[in-house]
Amino acid sequence: MAGTGLFAEILDGDVYKYYADGEWKKSSSAKTVAIINPTTRKTQYKVQACTQEEVNKVMESAKTAQKSWAKTPLWKRAELLHKAAAILKEHKAPIAECLVKEIAKPAKDAVTEVVRSGDLVSYTAEEGVRILGEGKFLVSDSFPGNERTKYCLTSKIPLGVILAIPPFNYPVNLAVSKIAPALIAGNSLVLKPPTQGAVSALHMVHCFHLAGFPKGLISCVTGKGSEIGDFLTMHPGVNCISFTGGDTGIAISKKAGMVPLQMELGGKDACIVLEDADLDLVAANIIKGGFSYSGQRCTAVKVVLVMESVADVLVDKVKAKIAKLTVGPPEDDCDITPVVSESSANFIEGLVKDAKEKGATFCQEYKRDGNLIWPLLLDNVRPDMRIAWEEPFGPVLPVIRINSIEEGIHHCNASNFGLQGCVFTKDVNRAILISDAMETGTVQINSAPARGPDHFPFQGLKDSGIGSQGVTNSINMMTKIKSTVINLPTPSYTMGNGGHSKL
């Protein structure tokens, strides 16, 4: 159970501690932040509200710990990460329990998130050993005007202290997707978990603690982003920020100093459906893409752009599948569970009301009970409706009927987001042309958008992000190239087989 057994040391009374200098601590603020269970809408957990002074101390320890960590052999760093991954997977049940209670993730998906996270950590350890174990050797005579007098050796070096800020919807997976690449590359890491999801993240951090990482190398400070966020992101001790979340990321990008940024922000992923598409496949993917975790995925299908000639059939197929979705508490592993907060539910309701006033066709009756919103398909949505452009982050999906592929591409590209998109057609040649025309970081052909598998590159254009994630890209992003150039007094050329140079 959460907060018991091996995890008892992370709890003080009914308040979870924060993690600094290899120890679980109470904040001197004596203040706590409540985590509201989205299903009961009552306080489920409490975490420490860390102070700026505590953040300063964490940054100092992170800096010191990083210096020794960078001198730890790569294979040893990998060994510790493998150990943490195993501990994480072994304790999937209590961590999944927190995900269910804090963010209303359906029970089975919660377990999947923890297992996937363990796998991600192990994969990153393996990948890091390979890619960080290699550098480059360049010779000068390939550039015009140069003799072969310079040998350039390059290697990847750590950046220093990485600040990781994940969002509520994958508080474990999107935390380890930052922690593991940072550590394998020789960096230290400061985690600021999302408030909803903080206790899952603290349990996950304890797995790293149990694996035996050096003191100060990993820390986890809790508190509201609106209160300690700016202090963290503008802290002079931070050498890189890896953030996943909403528009907050745009504000951080403007405030952060001259440090590398990895930003994975929102999306309005379009699903373009051509006349020749396999409509059963499309309907299944719209359900999976649009409604899994109640639409609270950045990569959720957030608008369907379907050719008018097949729209009626597709809408009927999707309606039939929506009727079979189970709606209720995450503990029962329902398909549709309460959205993360009351303010989120209110926001979604605002989009629904706006669509109603402007004449969208409701394929189901709109129904809400607390934070629980029943799945809703809105047909005949037009560009003047907010739902055509804004991401609900909830189980409400708009359908826009189009009369040409160009119209679909135009809608997709007019969005300020550019995360992913998908196209359904049996004509692979047309699919490639459409993929090239869509201004998004990834296009899926004949499947719903998705970030995973976690080693695939994952990136957004426009307001959807800066840089690229995925195991390899994150490791590279959290390193810098260092060159050492050997200068020879005279040019030296190798003769290869059959000759020898005169010394």
Ligand SMILES: NC(=O)C1=CN([C@@H]2O[C@H](COP(=O)(O)OP(=O)(O)OC[C@H]3O[C@@H](n4cnc5c(N)ncnc54)[C@H](OP(=O)(O)O)[C@@H]3O)[C@@H](O)[C@H]2O)C=CC1
């Ligand atoms: N592209 C991607 O990979 C993903 C994008 N998203 C996007 O994230 C949004 C939903 O997630 P949500 O968690 O609500 O996003 P938010 O942007 O609200 O929060 C993300 C994180 O930022 C923290 N935060 C809040 N304010 C600040 C601040 N001033 N400085 C630093 N950190 C701060 C939050 O902490 P606290 O919780 O304490 O406020 C949280 O940890 C959606 O827009 C979604 O599309 C989500 C997942 C993946």
Ligand SMILES: O=C(O)[C@H](O)COP(=O)(O)O
């Ligand atoms: O927040 C998100 O939506 C995730 O980054 C998406 O991950 P998934 O596509 O693997 O669910």
